[in-house]
Amino acid sequence: MSDQSPAGAGSAMTRGEAVSKIVAAFDLEKKQVKFLRDCIKHPDECFFVFAAMSNYDGIQFFPLILYPDVFPAYKYYGAINTASMLGLVHGYLEEETSPFHPEAEMTRIQALKVVLGAADLLKWKDKFEMTDADYVKDLPFTDPEITSTDGWWYSRYLGFALERELIDPVATFEPDRAITQSELNDLVARTIDFLPMQK
Numbered sequence: 446m447s448d449q450s451p452a453g454a455g456s457a458m459t460r461g462e463a464v465s466k467i468v469a470a471f472d473l474e475k476k477q478v479k480f481l482r483d484c485i486k487h488p489d490e491c492f493f494v495f496a497a498m499s500n501y502d503g504i505q506f507f508p509l510i511l512y513p514d515v516f517p518a519y520k521y522y523g524a525i526n527t528a529s530m531l532g533l534v535h536g537y538l539e540e541e542t543s544p545f546h547p548e549a550e551m552t553r554i555q556a557l558k559v560v561l562g563a564a565d566l567l568k569w570k571d572k573f574e575m576t577d578a579d580y581v582k583d584l585p586f587t588d589p590e591i592t593s594t595d596g597w598w599y600s601r602y603l604g605f606a607l608e609r610e611l612i613d614p615v616a617t618f619e620p621d622r623a624i625t626q627s628e629l630n631d632l633v634a635r636t637i638d639f640l641p642m643q644k
Contacts (some may be wrong), residue, residue: 446553446612446632457623461521461547463556464534468524470633471563477531484530485509495529499536499543512536512545521547533562550623556632557602557612564636566643567605586618596620611635 458466468474474481484491488506496504501513508517515525525545528534536543551559561567584603590596591603599620606612611632624632 446557446606446628446635455625455627457550458556458626458629459548460534460545460551460555461515461519461525463551463624463629464528464559465521465524466629467533467556467559467563467633468527470637473531473563474523474527477527481527481530491530495532495535498538500538500541501536501543503542513542514544515547519547528559528563531562533559552621553618553624553628554596554599554602554620556624556629557606560629560632560636561602561605561611564640566609566636566640585614585616588617588620590621591618609639611639 485506488509492504492506492511495511499511501511503513504511509526510516511526511529515522519525525534525547534545536545584591584600584607586603591599603612603618603620607614612618612635
């Protein structure tokens with residue numbers, strides 16, 4: 446993710462469109478077809494953890510409704526549900542009904558987390574945001590958000606991506622700024638290029 450300039454970097458991406466792009470780029474609906482089919486066949490088990498972490502009382506399985514603001518007619522409905530089933534995204538837990546806010550802008554740190562998860566690069570405990578000293582390191586970024594209370598989880602994703610050259614060691618990362626299409630394209634391309642090195 447090398448493009449650090451909001452000006453001329455393309456339009457900001459919404460959470461819905463960014464998730465859709467990531468699901469498509471990593472071909473998750475095809476690569477995870479068995480898991481996704483099993484999830485739909487056994488929704489009580491599949492969505493047990495998801496439901497426990499949601500405040501939305503309207504969750505239903507047929508048709509699949511996981512959020513109060515993502516319904517079958519919505520253009521990114523399928524991608525958001527796929528990413529939710531795979532544990533890559535969730536709603537805003539601190540809000541009363543845990544909405545997804547598909548039309549809100551996706552931040553750069555949110556996109557980084559989803560891309561790393563979609564590429565299946567993270568260890569099990571990193572997916573659940575537990576600290577691993579291997580990934581939490583001194584970072585070159587001076588953004589105050591990274592060391593703030595709300596940004597306590599940022600450094601493990603940034604450290605992981607930085608070590609693997611998926612992002613650049615620039616002065617500021619701007620984690621809470623909306624990601625642009627060109628930035629997401631760059632991050633996805635660099636991650637896909639990195640994947641064969643894991644074998």
